[in-house]
Amino acid sequence: MQQITDKVFYAGVNDRNKNLFEGLWPLPNGVSYNSYLIVDDKVCLVDTVEVDFFMAYIKNIQEVLGDRRIDYLVVNHMEPDHSGAIELIRKYYPEIQIVGNKKTFDMMRGFYGIEENRVEVKNGDTISLGEHTMRFVMTPMVHWPETMMTLLENTAENGQPTERILFSGDAFGCFGALNGGLVDSQINCSEFWLEMVRYYSNIVGKYGTPVQNALKKLAGVHLDYICSTHGPVWHENIARVTDMYDRMSRYETEEGLVICYGTMYGNTERAAEVIARAASEAGIKNIVMYNVSKTHHSYIIRDVFRYRGLIVGAPTYNTGLYHEMDVLLDELSNRDIKNHCLGWFGSYAWASKAVARIEEWNTNHLHFEPTGTPVEIKQSLDADTTAQCVALGKAMAERLKKQTL
């Protein structure tokens, strides 16, 4: 049994079996589905877990509660990795009242056919559990329309709560199973920071404005714990994770460059090496390079959220753009990323299309600031195109050094 405060317990589970979260995102270190129990005069369960883990989950709950019944189930988020166990929870606790907002219940009807024992809440509504009160904060599109957060406050005599716990749904969550420890102060969090960026950039990244709106609603509220639905409970690092969310949702980046290329026979790759060397010589320290066919795109997208500069290059393939690069540019376009510079290059053997196609992606979808002169390499690098690659790397470095976008 894992306890967070005198009244709040952990009931979640770890998934070290799944290869791809949402069928898309690699889980090298697994993932946790977090669920919490508030045990006050009334008992409240906050979110559930993916249904495959139900037997482990119900044992966790019973370990905390014994035969005690659960009065409420708060559903902060309807994504099935958190709502999947609702139907089974209702079988064990048939009188449980489900707390959600109007959109939660629209989805609950569609996903699970549940229409009864519902308590509908709006932004700012409260439910008292005894010594603690739950306050509901609507945070639509972080990252589904029904998303909300639940702020648990103790009922202080002078009206000023002395303890606040935010059950934040997927916000502030990250990939990575919990290996024994739960609260950040009990564990070495180093592996979680980049995984939080990867989680945010790939899954929530499109919704910067709704995240900013949510952060505004929480501004000035002193929090003692943030209990998200994936990864550690934040206690010591609350300022760090809220600052990370603030910066990521404003698409704020560090000085740095992602160079990403597709290649079959190495000519495009050689050009990427020349560009990287030139950017490095011009003073850029943070340069990461990826072969788009080798590295899962979620890691590339993560680093695009970290660094302001992006240079992409790929061969022409069947009168189009090398497929993996097309896919990556589509994925990046889908995330409404702002405040970035883009350079590009490509190679071909008889009729070039790659460079034009990358430019189309940028003009029509990405809208990054075009930086440097694109380079087209026929068959292999020669002195001319080598010099153009040097110029492209240098131009990007100079642009990144200027800071403002």
Ligand SMILES: Cc1cc2nc3c(=O)[nH]c(=O)nc-3n(C[C@H](O)[C@H](O)[C@H](O)COP(=O)(O)O)c2cc1C
């Ligand atoms: C299956 C295939 C399709 C290709 N299609 C085209 C094409 O439509 N137009 C063209 O100019 N070159 C085409 N090429 C040639 C490559 O674009 C060219 O050799 C390029 O330099 C390869 O870059 P790399 O050495 O980085 O793999 C094709 C090559 C392959 C293997």
